[in-house]
Amino acid sequence: MSGSSICPDWEPINKDEWRGVWIFIEAFDGEVNEASLQLLNPGRIIADKIKTDLVGVIVGHNIKHLVNEPIYYGAEKVIYVDDPRLSIYTPEVYAESLITLIRKYKPEILLAAGTLRGREMIPYVANTLRAGITADCTDFDVDVNTRDLIMIRPPFGATLLAHIRAPERRPQLSTVRPNVFKLPKKDTSRKGEIIEEKVIIPEPRIKLVSSEEVKIEEVPIEKAEIIVSGGRGLGSADGFKLLEKLAELLGGVVAGSRKAVDAGWIPHERQVGQTGKSVKASLYIAVGISGAAQHLFGIREAELVVAINNDAQAPIFENADYGIVADYREAIPALIEEIMRRRNK
Amino acid sequence: MKIIVSVKWVPNTQIVNIDPRTGTLIREGIPSIINPHDLNAVELALQLKEKYGGTVTAVSMAPMSAKAGLEFIIGMGVDKAILISDRVFAGADTLATSYTLSRAIERLKPYDVLIFGQETIDSSTAHIGAQTASWLKIPYIYYVTDVEYVDGVVRVTRRLEKRIEVYELPIPCLLVVAMKSYEPRPVKLSYKLRTKMENCIEIWTNNELGLIRECIGLKGSPTRVEKSIATPSVPRKKQKFDGQDVNTAVKWLVDKLIEEGVKIA
Numbered sequence: 001m002s003g004s005s006i007c008p009d010w011e012p013i014n015k016d017e018w019r020g021v022w023i024f025i026e027a028f029d030g031e032v033n034e035a036s037l038q039l040l041n042p043g044r045i046i047a048d049k050i051k052t053d054l055v056g057v058i059v060g061h062n063i064k065h066l067v068n069e070p071i072y073y074g075a076e077k078v079i080y081v082d083d084p085r086l087s088i089y090t091p092e093v094y095a096e097s098l099i100t101l102i103r104k105y106k107p108e109i110l111l112a113a114g115t116l117r118g119r120e121m122i123p124y125v126a127n128t129l130r131a132g133i134t135a136d137c138t139d140f141d142v143d144v145n146t147r148d149l150i151m152i153r154p155p156f157g158a159t160l161l162a163h164i165r166a167p168e169r170r171p172q173l174s175t176v177r178p179n180v181f182k183l184p185k186k187d188t189s190r191k192g193e194i195i196e197e198k199v200i201i202p203e204p205r206i207k208l209v210s211s212e213e214v215k216i217e218e219v220p221i222e223k224a225e226i227i228v229s230g231g232r233g234l235g236s237a238d239g240f241k242l243l244e245k246l247a248e249l250l251g252g253v254v255a256g257s258r259k260a261v262d263a264g265w266i267p268h269e270r271q272v273g274q275t276g277k278s279v280k281a282s283l284y285i286a287v288g289i290s291g292a293a294q295h296l297f298g299i300r301e302a303e304l305v306v307a308i309n310n311d312a313q314a315p316i317f318e319n320a321d322y323g324i325v326a327d328y329r330e331a332i333p334a335l336i337e338e339i340m341r342r343r344n345k
Numbered sequence: 346m347k348i349i350v351s352v353k354w355v356p357n358t359q360i361v362n363i364d365p366r367t368g369t370l371i372r373e374g375i376p377s378i379i380n381p382h383d384l385n386a387v388e389l390a391l392q393l394k395e396k397y398g399g400t401v402t403a404v405s406m407a408p409m410s411a412k413a414g415l416e417f418i419i420g421m422g423v424d425k426a427i428l429i430s431d432r433v434f435a436g437a438d439t440l441a442t443s444y445t446l447s448r449a450i451e452r453l454k455p456y457d458v459l460i461f462g463q464e465t466i467d468s469s470t471a472h473i474g475a476q477t478a479s480w481l482k483i484p485y486i487y488y489v490t491d492v493e494y495v496d497g498v499v500r501v502t503r504r505l506e507k508r509i510e511v512y513e514l515p516i517p518c519l520l521v522v523a524m525k526s527y528e529p530r531p532v533k534l535s536y537k538l539r540t541k542m543e544n545c546i547e548i549w550t551n552n553e554l555g556l557i558r559e560c561i562g563l564k565g566s567p568t569r570v571e572k573s574i575a576t577p578s579v580p581r582k583k584q585k586f587d588g589q590d591v592n593t594a595v596k597w598l599v600d601k602l603i604e605e606g607v608k609i610a
Contacts, residue, residue: 007560090512091475092484116505120487120521123472127440127479132567135470150571155468162570169567205484206518209500209511216507250609262358262381262466268524269506275469283607300579304605306598312587321582322601324594335595339609342599 010130015147017106018170021047024098024112024122025058025070028089032058032069035113035178040074042181043111046142046149053077055107059097061087071192073184078194079105085201088208091121093201098125100199107171109149111140114175126173132166133173136274138180138297149174154274154293179222179278179301219253220277221270226252227281227302229272231295232259233288233309234328240265242332243287249336255279257289273298287328291316308332346399346494349453350390350460351446351477352383352418354411355467379414383462384421388527389492389520390460391422397494399457400424404449406434406442415546420537421530424545427453431550436563443476445561448554450481458499459519463488474521485519486512490526 023043026033040054047054056070058080067078081097094117102110102125112122114136126133134151138161141150149172151164166172221227228247230240240254247254256266258273272279274294284302288309289295296319299305307320310327317323324331357378379387390401403418403426405411415426429449437445450459459481461474471487478485491502499514504523514520539545551561558564584601586594602609 006557007565008557010560090484091486092478116488119471120475123439123470123475124479124485127443127472127476130440130567132438132440133472134568135472151568155573162573164568165571166567167569205515206486207513209513211508211510213507214504214509264525275464283602296578304602304607305581306602312585317585318583319578319581321584321605322598323583323585324591324598325585325587326591326594330591331595334591335598338592338595338599342609 018108020107022107022110038181039111044074095121095124114177137174221255224253228285229255231257231289237265346397347456348390353380354407380465384529385527386460386462386522388529416540420532438566438568439472441565447480457516478519487521488523
């Protein structure tokens with residue numbers, strides 16, 4: 001037994017008082033984040049299994065026009081705080097507002113999108129409540145007897161999925177990367193209960209001085225139709241130049257495995273996998289990628305997977321539709337040439 | 346400026362290989378290293394010290410073998426390192442880890458800036474920065490790419506998906522450095538030799554911290570790894586061309602892609 005009652009600052013928890021599945025809905029710049037709405041999908045399944053409400057929770061400013069969105073995607077209730085003091089996001093102020101709502105309503109589960117802001121504020125929420133939290137979950141289940149959330153994630157490098165519980169504390173918190181779950185069907189005829197809450201919002205201790213939108217020119221990999229992706233087998237950053245040529249020819253984009261990102265060959269926002277992004281491409285070409293479980297997770301939703309690798313034993317071939325055992329330095333130029341030849345026919 | 350930087354001792358996942366026959370991780374002979382994203386934090390700490398004066402103290406909760414990692418960052422220029430090492434801390438999840446770290450940091454008071462790496466290469470949760478800020482009740486910000494210190498105020502630039510933001514934080518505060526943002530400097534032999542001459546690495550066990558056993562390690566962790574099960578795999582066609590001639594191979598592949606309806610031409 002963990003010493004909830006002994007440890008300093010741990011509020012004792014009576015698990016029977018905690019009911020309901022909450023989805024934290026990010027709403028910034030007048031929009032609801034789609035990654036948050038996607039979590040209404042697993043949230044619905046969990047809530048039905050333990051016969052409780054699925055609730056969307058929004059904190060922010062000028063968000064009244066968005067409060068029905070979670071209902072349309074499957075929630076039966078929305079709790080929101082709309083306050084000018086939330087017009088500027090700082091992790092502490094947003095987290096404290098959410099903590100106040102959690103203390104009042106006592107939800108047993110809270111899922112949040114693993115966006116940059118989500119990953120910044122949700123661990124603070126969990127910790128302040130002395131609650132268990134897991135990051136980058138890829139699936140969930142629930143124990144209907146104990147109402148424990150089973151939080152499922154692959155640990156690094158493993159081909160096994162870890163099942164994690166927080167049996168003694170409530171709420172149970174998890175973050176989930178965007179696109180891990182599909183957006184539920186939108187039904188604008190759905191009706192639900194909308195509750196406006198007022199909370200005491202702490203004075204921000206940090207001050208936003210400026211905020212500037214930056215243009216992103218490249219198509220983000222989670223939206224790309226064709227992806228040419230490189231791994232450690234490329235051997236160097238130079239290898240990506242070949243992949244870029246192929247991607248350009250196919251009208252696609254370049255991405256990479258975790259190892260390519262760790263090696264500094266490609267930026268983190270173009271990383272495919274459990275700790276990067278999940279892709280939905282119609283064609284995914286994996287070059288010099290061995291096929292670790294984390295990577296394979298990121299390409300579950302890819303329609304067609306092609307592997308090019310000089311190691312005939314690489315696990316990627318067991319997880320690809322078509323594979324070529326070859327040195328990419330020969331195969332990619334040959335492939336480019338073959339495509340050009342067919343186009344010129 | 347008194348700066349504390351937190352580092353983690355991790356298996357070098359960059360050289361970890363998957364056994365092709367069993368599909369499991371080959372762990373034998375994998376050396377540990379200081380988490381590379383924490384080296385960005387160390388570099389920021391050293392740059393702040395150079396610009397504004399002060400000291401840099403590193404903290405790490407790890408087995409005794411992590412001493413080698415702490416010697417490495419002392420070689421980069423860190424003044425002093427605290428190795429928080431005790432069997433009773435083992436099995437900690439991120440809440441119990443950040444609790445132990447925060448109690449150690451409390452003992453180093455007063456401090457001005459705490460610096461953390463964005464995430465670790467072995468678990469990637471990115472929890473510890475926010476959780477430590479929660480324990481210490483100090484303001485914090487993630488994804489920092491630039492820091493200035495003017496009139497007692499820490500001014501940081503940070504990058505979100507589509508925004509560049511500038512924030513001002515009072516001291517003490519906690520900064521989480523963006524990955525790849527501060528290229529770590531090389532080790533200087535003369536700095537590293539300090540570890541032989543002076544007592545610049547201190548070992549703190551729970552005798553020093555005096556934490557209740559129920560609140561640390563596995564016992565102080567709300568989360569439990571219950572079991573591990575095999576990953577279900579997506580069904581794929583698994584057709585492999587393993588021949589000598591690469592031109593034949595790509596012809597075969599392009600034919601297959603066209604059959605699948607990919608618009609190649």
